[in-house]
Amino acid sequence: MAAIDMGSAPAGVEYGGKVNMAFVAMIVAVATIGGFMFGYDSGVINGTQDGLEKAFNLSKLGTGLNVGAILVGCAIGAFVAGRLADIWGRRSVMMIGAALFVVSALGAGA
Structure with missing residues (x-):
């Protein structure tokens, strides 16, 4: 055998x-x-729901759509980051994520 x-x-x-x-x-x-x-x-x-409702004058439906979209966006982002890590490598994707985080933090602060 x-x-x-x-x-x-x-x-x-x-x-x-x-x-x-x-x-x-x-x-x-x-x-x-x-x-x-x-x-x-x-x-x-x-x-943040109360703050979103007041700042953007949202109804309960609008607040629910915003919160749902944030969670769906997080799930899609995690999936895409995993696929990119397979292609480019974990370290490169983490560096890109860190740079995007800094840019978004500066934009939110502005």
Whole structure:
């Protein structure tokens, strides 16, 4: 019977049943922090609803559309950033994100 070449093992896993638990713990920690930050952002957005209504004279429908659009935009941005990180690399995408954050912060301050 011929041996089957299974290729190289995925990162953090060795064939033969051994698992790198430190690597798995790191993945779990990053996923947990990501979920926490999404929840924190939702809380911040909910805290701005009264200010949005007053500043832009919005109805409840307008406020709901704005808040929903922000959350949908966050999800789309995360998806696009992940795909760009696959193409350009994680570090480059984080640098672009940081630059866009600085520009948006200066624009919001102005």
